Amino acid sequence: MAPAHVVLTSGFSRRYTNGIKEFDIDASNVRGVLKAMDQMYPGLGEILEEETAIAIDGELHEVVYTQVIRPGCEIFFIPRIEGG
């Protein structure tokens, strides 16, 4: 099964992953991705939950554990937006 391609913004990667922006992660849902990121960088899972939204192949979502991800999709963790 093709891994998901996970990308962080430059600002985030500078702060939390020593500048590494892109990762290939095997997971079938968002929870799996968070656990994998947290294993590589302890504490990162919770930060991603609190501070980001995700774009899955461009489609914007809140970070929800059960959100299914297709094999080989692109997942961007982006800053959460608020409107007015």
Add this chain to the structure above:
Amino acid sequence: MLTKTMNPEKALKVVGTSPVRPDGVPKVTGLAVYGADTSLPGMLWGKILRSPHAHARIKSINTAKALTLPGVKAIVTGADLPDHKFEYVGPERVAVNYWHLTRNILAREKVLYEGHALAAVAATTPAIAQQALDLIEVDYEILPHVIDVDEAMQPGAPLLFEDMITRGVEPAPAKPSNVSKRLEFSVGNLDAGFAQADEIVEMSFKTAAVHQGYIEPHSCVARYGADGQCELWSASQGHFVVRAYTSKLLGMDVGSLLVHPAEIGGGFGGKTVVYVEPIAVALSKKSGHPVKVMMSREDVLKATGPTSGSSMTVKIGVTKDGKIVAADSTFKFQAGAFPGSPVMNACMCAYACYDIPNSRAVGFDVVSNRPKAAAYRAPGSPISAFGVESVLDVLAKKIGMDPLELRLKNAVKAGSPTAWGPKHAHDGMRETIEALMKHPAYKTPLGKNQGRGVACGYWFNGGGESAATVHINEDGSVVIATGSMDVGGSRASMALMAAETLGIPYEKVRSTVADTASIGYNHVTGGSRVTYATGIAVVDACNKVIDDMRARAAMTWDVNIDDVIWEDGHAKIADKSVGDHTPLSLAAIAAKRAVTGGPIGAEAAVNAGGMAPGFGAHFYDVEVDVETGHTKILRAVAAQDVGRAIHHDYCEGQIQGGVVQGIGWALNEEYIYDKDGRLSNAGFLDYRIPVASDLPHLDVIMVEVPNPNHPYGAKGVGEVNIVPPMAAIANAIERATGTRMTSLPMSPPKVLAAIDSK
């Protein structure tokens, strides 16, 4: 979760029509209860003491004399609220820092803007409360102040926080400044990109801060009980958010505070935060009586969050056949007295309409001595669009291309890249531009001192948490409730979606907004999220109820639930071979509810994703009076992709409203400060928003490119319409007069000065 659009081939019966809304009659008869309309027995009146200085240290506050005035029942200052640790929590763009927030509600060490609240009084009459304010003695040490964003960034500028070290800069600066944060989004290779350009334009712009301008000032009534339970009636854009902020600021458990959603007289983002609520609760707690606090218009303008003023530089390069190859911009935003301007949104939205392979957007969040910025309709995006869309217009002229053709040539579609990383997932930009180009008036010639200007705009639109309940009454009519405050008619759209899903007439659905104790968490009514996310919750709840009713019909017919379908408001047998049963209406099923299991109802809760952004494209025809600098709007045409208009007229109304706010922002609205940092135009006379006689007919083109992730294809509608007007009008003024305006507002004295200086 992605829910697919239901039966796209099936014709919709009620979605798309324009029925009268449930709160309509109360609103036209003066019976609707807004925040200031609530009164409780024994209620006291709360008034707030505000700083007359733009920047000062508070050496002491003495309330002794005021407390002796007969009729005064309680006085609070910052010392009456618990303090909070200094830390930013939550998502970066809207990181809340309760250390800042409590000081914005009631100042402690310093006052940071004229109008900054520092004490409040509750008394038996408003007049006594006002008198008591005059008896409070405050010893201020006046400090130098700074308001303009460029000035606030200068070395040696007066500092609001002596320990503010800019975040987002590596290595961190050694000295404090007023720059709270720097951020950057970049993609591709700027040098290589600009090297490909045949024409490059770089320009600087300034925009003045503007207020959301809601006609209803902030107000609330709080009743704090001796058992620590508190009820709050508040006009806000989100009573759950009011509950969260207020309880935290008072050191209360969330569950001890019950917030009732009063009707709201406009918000536009400005009422997604709290000002008077924590003060009313604190006064009610201290006095033991209910307290009403209402802001005056002057307080609203002096002390509530407008959007940011800005200073920006935009540089864009295009090839001679109109391909945008590179863009590089810097946005400096005034956050007001505490950090939190929408500069991140500005950076992300700046180029979002266009496929630009090489781009950079740098943003600075800068504090200065004016009220803390709050969200205003697509926060940040209208400001960066002013710069970007003005530069694109200059470039279009340079290469001799129709300005809409230039937009269309570079417009994004599903799969196009964004400047912040992920691809676009939705179409809509092209379709919107094409619809605008087809408008019959787009090519009509104009006369002397007249000009036509265009611009596009983008806004993310929101999803997030919402909850809804659906109950079937004994007679088969339906009540639905959500926790989403209704600013523009959402109760009607929820009822339309419920009626469509259940297959019943709109008139059979009663649609309400429930308080915080009666329904699950609903995020704010803002971010263009309610028709989308709360709509999904309503449809989900209806589907649960439909399954329940099918099961009860199956029970009644002694068949399997799989043999029962729901169609046109009835449970029907799927296949006659199973048996011949008369379809059962909601009324029939409800009549048998007791024996089939009890009341029929369901709640659904969602954290919605899969929302589509808003795309807008506008053109404006203007005529400039070159003797006075006055700009008259002759024609306004706004095209917008709405996905699907659930309530046709209310969708149209949203677009017209945003257009007119944009016109005000473009032509007249600004804060005018005197040399002491005091606001000179703190009222609607001189903070001049558009009136009916300023405006022409407003033409709206609603383009429908449905979002497959919403059961009825809806996209958020409320915000993107304010993004294009300012640049489009600047572009029109340029075509009319040959003068390029680079600062907002383009008020008559400024336009005249620009024309005369040529």
Add this chain to the structure above:
Amino acid sequence: MSKHHISTVINGNPVEFLCEPQQPLLDILRDELNMTGTKEGCGTGDCGACSVTIDGRLVCSCLVLGVEVQGKKVETIEGMADGDTLHVLQRKFLEHAALQCGICTPGFLIAARALLERNPDPTEEQVRFWLAGNLCRCTGYQKIIEAVLAAAKEIRGA
């Protein structure tokens, strides 16, 4: 300072109240008489949300003192409908989606009625200029103008 005793007629009903000399009519209506249909948007006569008529004349009630209505006839939004029959303007506002948040609506209805009582066949421009004293931030005014013109048409029987 002792209060003044004022006798007036509001929406056809005799009403008496006590007030301080400096209290605006708006505050009397809202806080003393519990008639909260008339709204405060600015308190300085700039927004029109507090519009009422006094002896048929359109005024901002925030700029009128309570004592000034002694012996006069005041009409507010609460008196516009006839029992449960809406005034044609109220109906048209609903049909034409002429309100979003609705806070400015009572003021607009009172002002629009005052216009149509003087000029039953106004042009669009006349409607826009008459209503220029009423601020709306939600609608952009378009649907309000359409509703007023539609009401005028119906009243004329056209």
